[in-house]
Amino acid sequence: MRKVLIVFASRTGETQTIADLIGEGVRMAGHQADVVNVKNIKSEADLAAYDGYVFGSATYHGDMLQAMKTFLFIAEKARLEGKVGGAFGSFGWSGEANDRIYQTMKNIFNMNMVADCLRLKTSSLGGGVQMAQEYGRQLAQKLSE
Secondary structure, eight states: OOOEEEEEEEESSHHHHHHHHHHHHHHHTTTTTEEEEEOOOOOOGGGGTTHHHHHHOOOOOOOOOOOHHHHHHHTTOOTTOEEEEEEOOOOOOOOOHHHHHIIIIIIIIIOEEEOOOOESOOOSTTTHHHHHHHHHHHHHHHHOO
């Protein structure tokens, strides 16, 4: 069984809900998923011992939340090169945060990313629950490759 760390930054709780659903998808595929609020990550040591990583933030005023920005500087020191990764986010209007997180993980951290980031306004609209769970399953499948 592989271990996946899902880190989220949320203002209203929607991003946390999406993180929990991604975790469900990982678990449905037979792997362990730990869903953690970004505020609980204090150092790169908190990122050790995982096989896959999914990072997500709400988009607020066209950007990711400050706590996620700070976290990404910590994650950069964690030597995640080649690890399986994914990114997600919730948004009201624009949704730039998840794309920026995804590109950082892919191009700065040099991680082995799933095909694309998960973009959801909310988990309760348009099949959002299933899409988030499927994203977790896709990440789990990539761990098995």
